[in-house]
Every structure is written in structure tokens, then in C-alpha cells.
Amino acid sequence: MDRLWAPWRMEYIRTPKDDGKGCIFCDKSNSNEDERNLIVFRGEFCFVLMNLYPYNNGHVLIAPYKHVPDFENVDTPVQVEMLQIASKAMKIMRRVMRAEGFNFGANFGEIAGAGIKEHVHLHIVPRWKGDTNFMPVIGHNKVQVDSLSETCRMLKKEFDLE
Numbered sequence: 001m002d003r004l005w006a007p008w009r010m011e012y013i014r015t016p017k018d019d020g021k022g023c024i025f026c027d028k029s030n031s032n033e034d035e036r037n038l039i040v041f042r043g044e045f046c047f048v049l050m051n052l053y054p055y056n057n058g059h060v061l062i063a064p065y066k067h068v069p070d071f072e073n074v075d076t077p078v079q080v081e082m083l084q085i086a087s088k089a090m091k092i093m094r095r096v097m098r099a100e101g102f103n104f105g106a107n108f109g110e111i112a113g114a115g116i117k118e119h120v121h122l123h124i125v126p127r128w129k130g131d132t133n134f135m136p137v138i139g140h141n142k143v144q145v146d147s148l149s150e151t152c153r154m155l156k157k158e159f160d161l162e
Helices: 009-014 024-030 076-096 146-162
Strands: 039-041 046-050 058-064 101-105 123-128
Touching: 024 039, 024 046, 039 076, 039 146, 046 076, 046 146, 058 076, 076 101, 076 123, 076 146
Parallel strands: none
Antiparallel strands: 039 046, 046 058, 058 123, 101 123
């Protein structure tokens, strides 16, 4: 078995796990510790935060403040804001991260692959030519080139300027 040295994971391992009664999106959106919670932007109906387990650098999530499990039950103004923020995020990532493309979407329901099925959220994953190389394909490891907090600060600054 090969091992990848990742000392930053110890914080997650030592952190007490939720007892199953809370929602990470509700907890983070109701907190006033945006930097600690890696919240990039707050809109009127929803917010943007960094994915703690990103598929690629800059992977963000867009979630409504209201706890709703099904997209079809999200009010139309909230859906519209989610898409407007997604567009804004991609525009910012193209400009400051030089993203060449995006994976954009959602997994609604456990059977569809939703890791957090109780609270609707969208994923935006910036992509670059060659970002899938031998590490994930052969080594089953993903190389992150910037820390979540650094990427969060950079994106937040840009959102605040828009």
C-alpha cells in the first residue's frame, strides 16, 4: 500500500463528528465565522462555500439558506439567485484562476450520489487542460495546488469587487 503524507487531515480526524442532528449548510450559514467556515460569498437567498473535499482546486458549493432537500421545492427566486451566483463564480474563476472550463451540477438524492442529500446544493468545479494526470488515474490521489483558505480568500475578494 502506498501512503500519501497529508498532515492537514489530522484536524478533520480529531474534530468531533456531528451526531446526525445538524446540517453542515445550516450550521455554516447561521454562523458569523465566515472565514473559519470557508464562506466565499453571501447572497440574499443563498451562499457560496468551499468544498472541504474538492474534486479540483476552487471547487465551490452554492446552497440556499433555507433547508430544502429537493430542488423542485426551492422557491423560484432562490433558484434564480443560485444560477446567477454560479455564473458569477465561473466568470471570476475564469479571470483570476484562469479556469478553462467547468463541471457544474448537482446530485439530488442519495441514489444520485448526493453526499449531503438533506440540503440542496450545486457544485462548480473549475477545470484546466491536463488537470487529470497520472496522480488520480494511476496513483488514486489528487494534488491540490492551493489551500482551501487561500483559494477562499482570493475568491471572496473577487466576489466583493463584483
